[in-house]
Amino acid sequence: MFKNTLYFDNFPLSTISAYASRINDELESGEVGYYHLTDTSQILVNESLEFIKGKEHIKNIVLVGMGGSSCGVKALRDMLFDEKQNDRKLFILDNTSSHSFLEIIKQISLENSLFLITSKTGSTIEVISLFKLIIAHFNIKEVDFHKYFVFITDINSKLHKESENLGIKCFFIPNNVGGRFSILSAVGIVPLCFCGYNANSLLQGAKACFEDFFKHKKDELLQKAYHYCTHKNANINVLFSYSDAFKGFNEWYIQLIAESLGKKQGYKRIGLTPIALIGARDQHSFLQLIMDGPKNKTITFLKIKDSTKSLHIPNICFKFLDSLSNNVSLHDLLNAQCDATMHALIAENLSVDVIELEKLDAWHCGYLMYYYELFTSLCGIMLGINTYDQPGVEIGKLILKNLLEGVKKG
């Protein structure tokens, strides 16, 4: 199913068990909301499916959201490319870029589109700006807003208040669920249900991870987090994902780790630096640095076992070209490249582990994403920081406000 093998030494359980009890405390405190979404979001699946029922004319779902409001959905869209159960297209607008905006907008018509305006705080400047651009582009009248827009936000946010003012349907993110931990809240569940992905299976996968950790006391996560937090020379954590399908997941991983674990703590600056690669492609790019550069990196390989849907490399022989991969499936070649690279790094005595997914479906994605959320919480506890805030980005927002007021004055 989901298998994580660590190629570095385990710590004695007595060393790490204190952290297990600390994360239990955090779980039971009820202050960190994402832990409980595997149960509480079941109802949201029904609510989402109920809302979209009978709206067969909607062929395009356009998600407008930055960071945590889009990363997770993008990850799942990329991973679950052959798991959709309806033919709705899912588009994601996650930057203030005219070209990207027009590229998406030109592919859709208003009448068969639904825009999900997602902002936890309800005041993300990029999201509000894109919302206005959509209104202007399609010249949507205020009385029709409810037909084309759905809001996803916190209760009592500006966006929530505006939804009541404008008569727009609003789905809510629990206040105690942070943006980057929100994939199993309305942020992820609503668009996934609208587009025919199996959200129940996603929740079940996440729940299986929850139970493996909290109930069955599987300790890979504790071992790995403790290794990462104490192996101070290796403060760069590389995720080497072997499939193009992990491109969005890589982005999600980077956001989760970087924004959660990069924090000031008094006069000290704490942080793990995430890097995410795609195999085999980046064997021709970043690998040389891992092999021969400073030993300041841990490496996690991520691979999919199932190769039943893979193409086969045909048995064509040429006079001069290599025949080594003839008769091998393309996916088996990819996995052999993963294994070869992994063994080469282990031989260099680097910190390596590997995550194997039996196959790439909603269940395994749910498990995988929850695994990394728990991993992040554990690291935060071990590093003694607040995993769930992001104070460092506020200063830039203040400067931006001043700059924009300057731009407008000309």
Place this chain on the structure above:
Amino acid sequence: MFKNTLYFDNFPLSTISAYASRINDELESGEVGYYHLTDTSQILVNESLEFIKGKEHIKNIVLVGMGGSSCGVKALRDMLFDEKQNDRKLFILDNTSSHSFLEIIKQISLENSLFLITSKTGSTIEVISLFKLIIAHFNIKEVDFHKYFVFITDINSKLHKESENLGIKCFFIPNNVGGRFSILSAVGIVPLCFCGYNANSLLQGAKACFEDFFKHKKDELLQKAYHYCTHKNANINVLFSYSDAFKGFNEWYIQLIAESLGKKQGYKRIGLTPIALIGARDQHSFLQLIMDGPKNKTITFLKIKDSTKSLHIPNICFKFLDSLSNNVSLHDLLNAQCDATMHALIAENLSVDVIELEKLDAWHCGYLMYYYELFTSLCGIMLGINTYDQPGVEIGKLILKNLLEGVKKG
């Protein structure tokens, strides 16, 4: 035009001038081929245009190549999205992924497609495997290979020999031009000319950078390289590119820096670790770590001044939502976000510089890519390593060979 502003202290010229003379020696030695491509590739532009002349039936160019054989072209395809002068589409196959392969293949028909099989060594296993998959998928007969395939490789490589055997047109990469420095060789020039990009302008931009550095002795590059190589605490170099159009360029940057500068030197391990972000998107992801995490990063901002083609955020006012960005162009908002972030990081006393492109055209892309190639060469000289080899990836290839032989035996 192209402006690079450094927000860290300059070194006295006496400190860095020795390196200026060392790179002059490298240039004049003739051993490093990329320096001279700005002149020698002019002829290749004509050869490429000549080859494609009269082949108006070709509507799809499919580039098959890993690492240096595709990164640079992908970068330019992304950056020059509105600079094409014909309607040919450019597809890139750069991984051993069935899904990516089929996604591209299903969009094209054989009769109006031309496949560029690119491998410097002529024996890249992914490229050879994809070549065979294309033959099998379209059931192409050997007598027809010359109609659908073009090879790009080194003289006397296996691919070159096979081209002669099969009667396939072959363009050559100079032996002394490394893969990741090859964008201005046949690797880049041939597909760019085929697809109607302005390769001459690209070469001219690169030439302008060459002259600014070697003739006009502009010293930002020397200052920056010396700062990066001596500021040992900050061995992670972040490129923060403000536009979705830089996605491919970011990948190219990572390959260039990681593979060139991560090297063993006797018992020592040397290396700068590149990270590349997209603004404003990644302000909601990685920025928190830069602001509050360890001060082990330099940050280069990359922005485009010209906003004439940008959409305008309309002046729509809501009761609860913010109006701060109303009446501002989307691109001006993006640049204000860039400036705000930059000032926030400077205030934290981090090593910051900014590259401003007047606009995003072939000339500026040529300048930018050559700028980073020179930067890499300078760092290599300062670090005392061989910038142009990649010995660390060979071990994995040997292991792969053994694994594949095992797979085949079952």
